[in-house]
Amino acid sequence: MHRLYPFPFVLRTTSPHSRRIPAFTPIRNYTSQNELTPEDLEAVRRRRKTEWKRRQGGQNFLDHLIVNIRGGKGGNGCAAFHREKFKPFGPPSGGNGGRGGDVYFQPTPHLTSLATVPKRIRGHPGGNGQGTWQNGRAGEPLIIQVPLGTVVRELPRDDPRRAQDEWEAEEESLEGLTPAEKRAKMRDNRWVHYPRSGEDNVGRDTFKQAEAALYQQERERRLARKKRALQEPLQLDLDSVEIQEQPVDAPLGIRKPEQLGSLIASGGLGGLGNPFFLTPDNRSPKFATRGQEGERITLSLELKILADVGLVGMPNAGKSTLLRALTGGRVKSEIASYAFTTLNPIVGVIRVAEDGTFEGGIEQGLVHQETLIEKQLEHDMMTSGSYATAFTRNQKSKGGVDPLGAPFTSGHQFDLVETFRFTIADNPGLITRASENVGLGHSFLRSMERSLALAYVVDLSAPAPWDELMVLREELEKYQPGMSSKARLVIANKADLLGTDGGSVAVEEARAKLQRLETFVRTEMNVHPRAGPGFAGEEPVRCPLDVVAVSAKYSQNLQPAVSLMRTYIEQARNRLA
Ligand SMILES: Nc1nc2c(ncn2[C@@H]2O[C@H](COP(=O)(O)OP(=O)(O)OP(=O)(O)O)[C@@H](O)[C@H]2O)c(=O)[nH]1
Ligand SMILES: [Mg+2]
Numbered sequence: 001m002h003r004l005y006p007f008p009f010v011l012r013t014t015s016p017h018s019r020r021i022p023a024f025t026p027i028r029n030y031t032s033q034n035e036l037t038p039e040d041l042e043a044v045r046r047r048r049k050t051e052w053k054r055r056q057g058g059q060n061f062l063d064h065l066i067v068n069i070r071g072g073k074g075g076n077g078c079a080a081f082h083r084e085k086f087k088p089f090g091p092p093s094g095g096n097g098g099r100g101g102d103v104y105f106q107p108t109p110h111l112t113s114l115a116t117v118p119k120r121i122r123g124h125p126g127g128n129g130q131g132t133w134q135n136g137r138a139g140e141p142l143i144i145q146v147p148l149g150t151v152v153r154e155l156p157r158d159d160p161r162r163a164q165d166e167w168e169a170e171e172e173s174l175e176g177l178t179p180a181e182k183r184a185k186m187r188d189n190r191w192v193h194y195p196r197s198g199e200d201n202v203g204r205d206t207f208k209q210a211e212a213a214l215y216q217q218e219r220e221r222r223l224a225r226k227k228r229a230l231q232e233p234l235q236l237d238l239d240s241v242e243i244q245e246q247p248v249d250a251p252l253g254i255r256k257p258e259q260l261g262s263l264i265a266s267g268g269l270g271g272l273g274n275p276f277f278l279t280p281d282n283r284s285p286k287f288a289t290r291g292q293e294g295e296r297i298t299l300s301l302e303l304k305i306l307a308d309v310g311l312v313g314m315p316n317a318g319k320s321t322l323l324r325a326l327t328g329g330r331v332k333s334e335i336a337s338y339a340f341t342t343l344n345p346i347v348g349v350i351r352v353a354e355d356g357t358f359e360g361g362i363e364q365g366l367v368h369q370e371t372l373i374e375k376q377l378e379h380d381m382m383t384s385g386s387y388a389t390a391f392t393r394n395q396k397s398k399g400g401v402d403p404l405g406a407p408f409t410s411g412h413q414f415d416l417v418e419t420f421r422f423t424i425a426d427n428p429g430l431i432t433r434a435s436e437n438v439g440l441g442h443s444f445l446r447s448m449e450r451s452l453a454l455a456y457v458v459d460l461s462a463p464a465p466w467d468e469l470m471v472l473r474e475e476l477e478k479y480q481p482g483m484s485s486k487a488r489l490v491i492a493n494k495a496d497l498l499g500t501d502g503g504s505v506a507v508e509e510a511r512a513k514l515q516r517l518e519t520f521v522r523t524e525m526n527v528h529p530r531a532g533p534g535f536a537g538e539e540p541v542r543c544p545l546d547v548v549a550v551s552a553k554y555s556q557n558l559q560p561a562v563s564l565m566r567t568y569i570e571q572a573r574n575r576l577a
Pocket of ligand 1: 313314315316317318319320321322334335336337338339340341342343369370427428429430493494495496497550551552553554
C-alpha cells in the first residue's frame with residue numbers, strides 16, 4: 001500500500017537519484033490535516049542541516065539514535081512420518097523448530113559513540129525441524145555492544161517513530177483482501193502441511209480445533225505484550241559493566257558463564273512438529289506449526305557524556321584551545337579560527353597534583369597553535385629528522401636535556417602525586433537563537449545536563465565580552481529553565497591580546513576592561529534569571545560567579561581556573577554524597 005508521508009524527504013530509498021530530491025518538493029494532494037506551515041518546513045530544514053553539519057568532517061559521533069529490534073524468528077515445525085521396511089504406517093516423526101535467538105545489549109567502556117550501533121537489528125533465526133524427530137537448532141543470541149552510559153527507553157505505542165509489531169505488520173499486509181483470502185493467508189503464515197494434504201487438513205475438525213487453540217494463545221500473547229509495554233516499558237541505564245566471576249573452586253571443564261548483557265528482545269518460539277498433534281482420534285496428523293515471529297521493539301538510545309565541567313562559549317572563544325592547554329595537549333581537540341570548528345562534544349581528563357599543579361601546567365610556555373599550523377610544524381620536524389633524537393614524554397619527566405629545547409627542569413613524577421582528577425567537556429559553540437536550532441543547535445547541551453558545573457568561556461579581546469555572557473546565559477535558560485545556575489565560572493580567554501604593545505596606557509585599558517567584566521558579572525549575573533515555569537514567583541537564586549582571565553593559547557594563568565573548578569566539583573560531589 002502506498003503511504004502518504006507528510007514530509008516527502010523522510011522517505012528513504014536506495015536509489016541514488018533519491019538524494020537529488022530537493023527538500024522542498026512541492027507537496028500535492030494534501031489533506032487539510034497534513035498541511036505544512038512554512039514554519040514547519042523551516043524547522044525541518046534546520047534540523048536536517050544541523051544533522052548534516054554534525055556528521056560531516058569524518059566525525060561520526062552520535063549521541064542519540066532510534067533503533068528497531070526484532071528477536072530471531074523461531075524455526076518451523078516439520079510434518080513427517082516414520083518410514084521403515086515392513087512398517088507401512090509409521091508414527092508421525094516431524095521435529096520441532098528451534099527457538100529464535102534473543103537480542104542483548106552489552107555496555108562496554110571501549111565505545112564512546114552510538115555510531116557503531118546498527119539501526120535495524122535482527123536476531124538469528126532458529127533452525128527448522130526435520131524428519132525422524134530431529135529438532136531444529138536454537139538461534140544464537142545476538143549481543144550488541146553499546147557504550148557505557150547509554151540510556152535505553154522503549155518508545156511508547158503512540159509515538160509515530162515506533163515500528164509496527166508483528167501483528168500490526170500482518171494486518172497491514174492483509175489490507176484490501178477479501179475475508180476468505182485473509183483467512184487463507186493467515187493460515188499459510190502459521191501452518192505447515194504434509195505434501196498434498198493441505199486442502200484435506202483444512203476441512204478436518206482436529207485441524208480446526210488446533211487452529212482455534214493457536215489463535216487463542218496468540219491473542220493472549222499479544223495482550224500480554226501490550227500490557228507490558230504500557231505498564232512497564234523497557235527502561236535501562238547501562239552505566240555499569242556486569243562482571244561475573246567464575247568461582248575459584250569451580251570444577252575443571254565447566255564453561256565460563258557467558259556475559260550476555262541485558263535482554264532487549266526475545267526470539268520467537270519454534271514451531272511444533274506433527275507428533276505434537278497426535279490424539280486418540282487423529283493417529284496421523286498431517287500438519288505442523290511454523291515458528292513464531294520474534295518480539296519487535298523500537299528503542300531510543302541516548303548517550304550521556306559524563307563530564308564534571310562543561311565549557312560553554314560562543315564559536316571561536318577558544319574552548320578547544322583551553323581544553324588542549326588544560327590537558328597538556330593530550331586531547332587533540334581541533335582548533336581553527338573559523339566558527340564551528342568543534343562539531344561534537346569532546347571530553348578530556350585533568351589530573352591535579354597535591355600541590356595544585358596540573359598536568360597541563362607543568363611545561364611552562366607551551367603554545368597551542370591552530371591544528372593546521374601544528375600539523376605543518378610536525379611534518380617539517382618529521383622530514384628534517386628532529387624526532388630521531390627527541391625525548392619521549394617519560395624520558396623528559398625524568399629530567400635531562402631535551403635536544404629540541406631548553407633543559408627540562410621540573411622532574412615532576414606526575415603519576416605519583418596525582419591526588420584529584422576530573423573531566424571537562426569541550427562543546428560546540430553556542431550562538432544567539434541556538435535554542436531555535438540555529439547554528440549547531442543545542443542538542444549537545446543534553447550531555448551537559450549532568451555536568452556538575454559549567455564554565456562560560458568568553459573572548460576578552462572582543463569589544464563587549466559581557467554581551468556574550470548574556471547571550472550564553474539566555475540560551476542555556478531557553479534550553480532548560482534553571483540550567484544557567486550550574487555555571488560557576490567565567491573564563492576570560494585571549495588575555496594575551498590585550499595590552500600587547502606593552503605601553504602603560506594599553507595595560508591600564510586591559511585592566512579596566514577586565515574590571516568592567518568583573519563588575520558586570522558581580523552585578524548583572526549573580527542573580528538567577530526568573531525564566532521558565534519553575535522559577536515564576538520564587539525567590540531569586542543567588543549564584544555568584546568567579547572570573548579568571550587566562551590565555552589558553554600560551555597556557556597562562558590556568559592554575560587558578562583549575563583550582564576553582566576543583567572546588568566546585570568537590571562541593572557538588574559532597575552535596576550528592
Ligand atoms: N591570541 C590567542 N588566541 C587564542 C587563544 N585561545 C584561542 N585562540 C585562537 O582562537 C581561535 C579559535 O580557537 P578555538 O579553540 O578553535 O575556539 P572554539 O571556541 O573551540 O571554537 P568553536 O569550536 O568553533 O566553537 C583560534 O584561532 C585560536 O588559535 C588565546 O588565548 N590567545
Ligand atoms: Mg572548538
